[in-house]
Amino acid sequence: MNLLAAHTADGDGPVRGGVPRAPRARRHAHERQRRGRLGEGNLTGLGHLLMFMLRRDRLWLPIWVLSLSALTAYFANAIALVMDGGSLQALTVLAKNPVMALITGPGYGLDEVTVPRFIVGMYGVFLMLGAALMSILTVSRHTRAEEETGRAELIRAGVTGRHTQLIAALILTVLMNVLLSCGMAAAFQFSRAEPDPLFSTMLFAISTGTVGCVFAAVTAVTAQLSAFARAASSMAGAVLGLSFVLRGIGDMSDVSEGDLAWLSWLSPLGWSQQTAAFTLDRWWPLLYSVALFVLLVIAALLLQSRRDLGAGIVAERLGRAHASSMLSSPLGLALRLQSTNLAWWSASMLIMGGVFGSFTGAMDKSANAMPPEIIAVMGGRAGIVDGYLGYMALYFAIIVAAYAVIAAGGLRAEETVFHTEPVLATAVSRSGWLASWAAVTLFGTAGLMFMAGLGEGLGAAVSMDDRSLLWPTVLGHLAQTPALWALLGFAYLLYGLAPRLLSLSWVVFATSAVLALFGQLLELDDVVLDLSLFTHIGQYPAQDLSAEAIVWFVVTAAVLVGVGMIAFRRRDLVTA
Amino acid sequence: MSTLTRIRPEGRGANASVAISMRDVVKSYGRARALDGLDLEVARGEVHGFLGPNGAGKSTTIRILLGILRHNAGTVRLLGEDPWAKAVPLHRRLAYVPGDVELWPGLTGGEAIDLFARLRGGVDRRRRDEFIEAFDLDPRKKGRTYSKGNRQKVALISALASDVELLLLDEPTAGLDPLMEAVFQDCIREAKDAGRTVLLSSHILAQVEALADRVSIIRSGRIVETGTLSELRHLSRTTITVGLEHDVPALSEMAGVHDLVREGSRLHFSADTAQLPQIMRVLGEHDVESLTATPPTLEQLLLRHYGKEE
Numbered sequence: 001m002n003l004l005a006a007h008t009a010d011g012d013g014p015v016r017g018g019v020p021r022a023p024r025a026r027r028h029a030h031e032r033q034r035r036g037r038l039g040e041g042n043l044t045g046l047g048h049l050l051m052f053m054l055r056r057d058r059l060w061l062p063i064w065v066l067s068l069s070a071l072t073a074y075f076a077n078a079i080a081l082v083m084d085g086g087s088l089q090a091l092t093v094l095a096k097n098p099v100m101a102l103i104t105g106p107g108y109g110l111d112e113v114t115v116p117r118f119i120v121g122m123y124g125v126f127l128m129l130g131a132a133l134m135s136i137l138t139v140s141r142h143t144r145a146e147e148e149t150g151r152a153e154l155i156r157a158g159v160t161g162r163h164t165q166l167i168a169a170l171i172l173t174v175l176m177n178v179l180l181s182c183g184m185a186a187a188f189q190f191s192r193a194e195p196d197p198l199f200s201t202m203l204f205a206i207s208t209g210t211v212g213c214v215f216a217a218v219t220a221v222t223a224q225l226s227a228f229a230r231a232a233s234s235m236a237g238a239v240l241g242l243s244f245v246l247r248g249i250g251d252m253s254d255v256s257e258g259d260l261a262w263l264s265w266l267s268p269l270g271w272s273q274q275t276a277a278f279t280l281d282r283w284w285p286l287l288y289s290v291a292l293f294v295l296l297v298i299a300a301l302l303l304q305s306r307r308d309l310g311a312g313i314v315a316e317r318l319g320r321a322h323a324s325s326m327l328s329s330p331l332g333l334a335l336r337l338q339s340t341n342l343a344w345w346s347a348s349m350l351i352m353g354g355v356f357g358s359f360t361g362a363m364d365k366s367a368n369a370m371p372p373e374i375i376a377v378m379g380g381r382a383g384i385v386d387g388y389l390g391y392m393a394l395y396f397a398i399i400v401a402a403y404a405v406i407a408a409g410g411l412r413a414e415e416t417v418f419h420t421e422p423v424l425a426t427a428v429s430r431s432g433w434l435a436s437w438a439a440v441t442l443f444g445t446a447g448l449m450f451m452a453g454l455g456e457g458l459g460a461a462v463s464m465d466d467r468s469l470l471w472p473t474v475l476g477h478l479a480q481t482p483a484l485w486a487l488l489g490f491a492y493l494l495y496g497l498a499p500r501l502l503s504l505s506w507v508v509f510a511t512s513a514v515l516a517l518f519g520q521l522l523e524l525d526d527v528v529l530d531l532s533l534f535t536h537i538g539q540y541p542a543q544d545l546s547a548e549a550i551v552w553f554v555v556t557a558a559v560l561v562g563v564g565m566i567a568f569r570r571r572d573l574v575t576a
Numbered sequence: 577m578s579t580l581t582r583i584r585p586e587g588r589g590a591n592a593s594v595a596i597s598m599r600d601v602v603k604s605y606g607r608a609r610a611l612d613g614l615d616l617e618v619a620r621g622e623v624h625g626f627l628g629p630n631g632a633g634k635s636t637t638i639r640i641l642l643g644i645l646r647h648n649a650g651t652v653r654l655l656g657e658d659p660w661a662k663a664v665p666l667h668r669r670l671a672y673v674p675g676d677v678e679l680w681p682g683l684t685g686g687e688a689i690d691l692f693a694r695l696r697g698g699v700d701r702r703r704r705d706e707f708i709e710a711f712d713l714d715p716r717k718k719g720r721t722y723s724k725g726n727r728q729k730v731a732l733i734s735a736l737a738s739d740v741e742l743l744l745l746d747e748p749t750a751g752l753d754p755l756m757e758a759v760f761q762d763c764i765r766e767a768k769d770a771g772r773t774v775l776l777s778s779h780i781l782a783q784v785e786a787l788a789d790r791v792s793i794i795r796s797g798r799i800v801e802t803g804t805l806s807e808l809r810h811l812s813r814t815t816i817t818v819g820l821e822h823d824v825p826a827l828s829e830m831a832g833v834h835d836l837v838r839e840g841s842r843l844h845f846s847a848d849t850a851q852l853p854q855i856m857r858v859l860g861e862h863d864v865e866s867l868t869a870t871p872p873t874l875e876q877l878l879l880r881h882y883g884k885e886e
Contacts (some may be wrong), residue, residue, distance in 0.1 A: 228720060318716035319683075323690035327683075333691060337680065418678045422731065425642050425672040426695035429664045573644045575635070 045160035049168040053142055061176055064134045068127060069183030075123045076191035080115050088113050100362075101255040102248040103355065106264065109279030116195035116278045119188075120204050124277075128269055129240070131180055131212030135173050136236040139219035142169035145229035147310050156309055163301055166220060170297065173216040181209035195278065204277035210289045214268040215240060217296035224303035227312035243267040268292065330428045330436040337414070338407060338440050342447070345403055349396065349452040356392055357459020357473070363388050364464065383542055389460055389473045390539030396452040397480035397534055398513045400445055404484050405505050407441040408491035412499050415574050424573065431565040438492050438561055445484045453477025476540035482553035483533045487512075489560030496567030499574070508533070594653070595620045595742055595773040596641060601650035603636055603797075610636045611647070612797035618775055618790075620741075623768050625788030626777040627878060633797040634777045635675065638746050641775075642672055655742060668697045671735035675747035675777075677727040679719030685730045686715030692734040704737040710759050725751035736763050743767060743774045749783065761786055781874045791874075793881050800881050805874065812872045812880065813846040818859060819866035826858050841865075 054061070083091070092113045101107055105125050109117040143166055146152040152165060185205035188195055195201045215236060222235035250264030251273075264270035265288075274285040307313055326332045364385055411434070414420045423433060457473035460466075491505040515524070515532035529535050536549035596618035603611040611633045618624040628634050639645040641654050643663030652659055657666055679688050689708075693699035708715055711729045722730070728751050735743060749760050757780070764774055764787050778784050784791060791808060793801040801808055813834065820843055827843075828836050832851025837844050847855050849872075859867075 316718060316721050318714075319687070319718055321684070321686040321715040323687040323694070327687055327691050328694040330695070333695075336683070340682070418674070418676065419680060421639075421644060422672065422674060422677070422692060423695065424644060424663075425667060425674075426692055427664050427668040427697055428695050432664075570646075572646060573639075575639055575644065 042161035042163045043167060045158070045164050046168055046171075049155070049160060049164055050171055053168055053172050057138070057172065060138070061179075064138075065176060065179045065183050068130045068134070068180055069187045071130065072127060072184045073187035073191055075119055076115075076188050076193040076195075079119055079123075080192035080194070083115065083118070088115065088118060092118070100359075101251040104251075105247070105273045106251045106254055106276075108276035114278065115193045116188075116200070119193060120277050124204065124208070124273065125244075125269065127184065127208050128211040128272055129244070131177060131208050132215040132240050132269075133237075134176065134180070135212040135216035136219045136233055136240070138173045138176060139169050139216050140223055140229050140233040140236070142172065143220070144223040144226070144232040148227065148229050150310075153309060163304060166223075166300060166304060170216055170220055174213050177209035177212035177216070180212065181205040184208060200278045200281055203275055203281060203283065207272035207275045207277065207286065210286050211268055211272045214289050214293050214296075217293045217300070220300035221296050221303065224300055224307065225312060225314045227310065227316065231312075240269075243269045246270065247273065330423070330433050331439060333423070334433075334436040334440045338410065338437075338444065341407070342440075342444050345400075345444075345448055346451045349400070349448050350455040352399075353392075353396065353452040353455020353457075353477075354459040355455075356395075357389075357456040357461075358463045360385060360388060360460040360469075361463035385460070385464065385469070386542040387539075389456065389469070390476055390542030392456050393453070393473075393476040393480055394516060394534055394539050396449065396456070396477055397483060398516065400448045400452065400480075401484050401487055401509050401513070401533075403448060404441060404445050404488050405491060405509050407444065408438075408488055408495065408505065409502060411437045411492075411495055412502050415499065418575070421573060421575060430569045434492065434496065434565050434568050435561075438488065441488055442485055442557075445488065446478065446481045449477045449481050449484070450474065472541040476545075479540055479545050479550065480534070480537055482550045482557070483537055485557035486553045486560070487533055489557035489564070492564035493560040493567070494564075496564030496571070592656075593620055594618070595622075595655060596624075596775060597651075597653040598637070598640075599651045601637075601640065601652060602648045603633075603640060603645065604648055609797055611640070613650070614794070614797060615799050616792055617802075618773060620773050621768070621771050622789040623764060623774040623776060623787050625784035625791040626775055626794065627779075627781075627784060627791060628777075628794035628881075632794045634794060635746055636797075637794070638672070638744050638775070638777060641744060642667075669740055670742040670744060671696060671738045671740045672744045673728075673731045673735045673746065673748040675750055677724075677731040679722065679727050679730060681718065681720035683719050684716055685713060685719065685722060685726070688719060688730050689715065689734040689737070692731070693738050696738050696740065698739070699734075700737055700739060704733065707733040707736050707763070710763070711756060723751070725753065725756070728752060729756070732760070732763075736767065741772060743772060743776075745774065746777045747779060748776070749778075749780065757783065781878065785874050793878065795881050801877070808874075808877055809872055810849045812849060812877055814849050814852065814872065815846050815870040816844070816855075817866075817868045818843045818864055820862060820864055822862075824858065824862055827855070830855065830858065 092110045103125075104122050107121045110121055143152075146155070146165065155165060156162075181202075182205070185201050188205065189198060189201045218239050219232065219236040222239070223229075223232040225235060226232050244267070247264040247267040247270035250261050250267070250270060252258075253260035254264065264274065268289055271285040271288045275282055303313060327336055414437075420433070424430060453474035453476065456477060457470040460469045460473055487505065487508060490508060491502060494502045494504060511531065512533040515529055516534035519529045519532065519535070533553075536546060537553070538545045538549070594617065596616060598614055598616040601611050601614040601616075602609065614633065614637060616637065626634055626637070636645060640647050640652060641659050643659040643661075643666070646660050654666055655669055659666055679685070683691070686708075689704060690699055693704070711733055713726060713729045713733065717726075719727070728748065732748055735745075743764075749757055752760065761783065764776070767774060768787075774787075776784065776787060785805065788805070790802065790804050792799050819841055821841055823838065824843070827833055827845070830851070832848035833855065834846045834848075835844070852869075
């Protein structure tokens with residue numbers, strides 16, 4: 001009753017006997033919009049919301065900042081510890097290779113290399129990628145993900161403005177990048193790398209944080225485009241990928257004295273690398289970053305003013321109305337659900353293999369100047385090419401093992417989000433479902449090892465100008481697959497018996513990887529080394545392949561998957 | 577329960593008329609008992625309403641019938657078979673709609689409908705397209721873009737378009753609007769006419785009253801009432817108001833009369849429906865000015881069982 005009275009007194013209610021007028025509140029809103037989209041009401045509640053986001057991120061924020069700072073400390077201390085002047089100079093030969101420039105950057109100051117210059121040149125880009133990912137995920141999480149789940153509606157129904165959530169998320173992310181810059185600068189300055197002067201350390205750290213800020217603004221725009229947080233993050237990720245490739249081609253061209261070096265100046269990653277800390281020490285490239293940041297934020301706000309809450313600017317594409325004939329068996333479903341991932345991994349393995357393979361020539365040339373510890377790991381000075389290719393087979397086996405554990409975890413994820421229940425409520429048996437999923441991952445790991453080997457072999461053949469390197473390399477990579485199958489078998493055994501313990505397969509993965517990669521350096525006993533899955537098959541072509549080990553792994557994998565299938569038939573499904 | 581005609585599951589011949597038979601079924605999670613001696617019988621060709629408060633064990637019961645959960649004690653027969661051991665062959669003969677349908681984000685609704693129906697043993701394309709039209713679903717949208725109601729439609733269409741003997745529906749219309757509710761009721765009547773058995777777990781009483789031949793009410797893992805709606809009404813109390821100037825001492829002593837109060841010139845009480853004839857005879861000897869009798873609604877029946885008393 002009071003409300004009604006207040007409305008009438010205000011003139012907002014229907015006017016008796018007169019011509020109905022637009023309610024005053026609505027007229028005000030129109031006026032406000034006409035006056036400017038960033039009017040006072042658009043940011044109401046900013047402080048509260050920012051505090052709320054900080055509270056939500058009380059773990060997320062320190063984890064990102066501390067882990068990237070710790071990574072900086074690790075790079076700085078490890079390089080300073082391992083490298084002396086001579087070996088650093090030798091690695092620089094490797095670093096000045098055009099393929100290396102494609103990955104790491106323009107390599108300023110590598111002619112007169114120092115430890116800080118080496119770290120900035122070789123590892124800086126990875127820290128920048130880390131900062132960019134941190135920003136993309138944080139902004140997407142606080143903007144589009146909130147809208148997608150409907151929580152943003154609750155917030156906007158309260159006393160908050162149209163742009164409050166976006167601006168608060170941006171402030172939060174910029175704050176994270178400031179903290180990251182401070183953390184990195186401290187970690188670097190107090191490391192054994194002993195960088196000097198402090199000004200250069202600050203420049204490097206701030207350049208990294210700046211990349212993070214630019215990608216926060218990129219995500220602020222992509223979050224307006226699609227109605228889904230995943231798509232928003234993916235689009236921002238694609239922009240990051242494009243920036244990486246642009247500056248990669250530019251830097252490669254720069255090192256090999258081509259005429260595409262200007263491409264690096266089209267990339268936010270490029271601008272931050274062009275500050276050339278410890279060499280040229282210039283601030284001005286960051287002005288481009290600041291300008292882009294401002295433009296992107298304005299674009300995001302304009303886009304947000306033009307759309308409804310929860311809606312995207314890019315419409316979701318429609319799909320097929322009927323399922324293809326592939327989608328009519330559990331195997332078809334398992335393949336469909338894993339195919340996107342497998343395709344991305346296959347492409348990545350091929351490209352990574354190609355890149356690493358193309359180092360073979362440089363590796364061969366610089367072998368004489370390399371530190372003896374690294375030469376020993378690669379199989380000694382004499383067979384450096386075979387040693388390197390065999391070692392890369394191990395390296396890729398470890399990467400693909402991570403894929404295997406993730407893919408096996410996908411089966412459990414299907415169950416916990418209740419996708420498995422309706423499938424098993426049809427005429428699909430439990431063992432049939434597990435076997436279908438397992439078949440895709442087992443063949444998938446073999447396929448990925450093949451792709452890695454193919455890339456590696458092609459790269460090696462081209463860089464050494466020796467075609468006979470191709471097939472032995474492919475065989476050496478593919479031969480590692482049974483070890484991965486045994487790991488998959490263990491994962492499916494756990495899935496059938498006790499799905500909560502599935503993460504134990506990460507322990508097996510990590511132990512095997514650490515022992516295989518560092519066991520020899522640490523001069524561990526053979527008995528301990530044998531605990532690793534990756535020390536039995538042999539690093540072909542440098543070492544012989546062990547047929548015995550291959551057979552054992554295949555049999556073990558089959559038994560483990562079989563027991564897993566029986567166990568899965570006996571347990572309750574996870575239900576809501 | 578005594579009013580039921582029990583269908584004895586002994587012998588193959590008798591089996592043919594029973595779709596679901598659960599005897600003394602127990603399911604425990606650690607020390608908590610989800611089902612505590614549950615008895616449930618559903619005859620072939622009937623629509624059986626399955627009612628109960630949240631957490632009473634409705635979904636657990638249905639998942640045991642699906643062989644997704646294993647019961648700890650008691651016997652379960654679904655279409656004459658053990659649902660745990662014979663899950664796969666049984667699933668060719670039934671379709672299930674969960675209360676919370678989760679779809680794969682990257683698969684369209686049409687693909688999910690086809691997939692579920694094919695995994696069950698085949699899809700009748702004409703019926704599928706009819707149902708898609710009846711339920712007004714766009715099958716080309718991706719799973720992640722559907723609202724809860726639309727996800728529910730996907731599972732419903734896939735189940736209804738499959739040629740099966742039994743439908744297990746666990747709150748199938750949660751999230752559907754009243755228009756779609758009407759379409760759903762038509763579809764269930766059609767399924768019944770085609771001779772299918774339906775176990776319909778639901779919170780919507782009007783839906784159960786409109787569709788169910790018989791009803792079972794579950795509470796704390798036990799069936800507390802089973803029967804046709806009229807049988808259940810018979811078991812419970814009718815609310816009676818009598819306009820009468822003077823008291824009737826005989827009433828307060830009669831069995832079957834409860835909560836007798838006087839309010840001005842009116843007497844209010846509730847009567848066991850079974851005792852109504854006797855009560856009427858007693859009242860007939862007095863000068864009754866007015867009389868209203870209200871039969872129990874399903875809601876009252878339920879509230880009686882959902883409440884904490886007993």
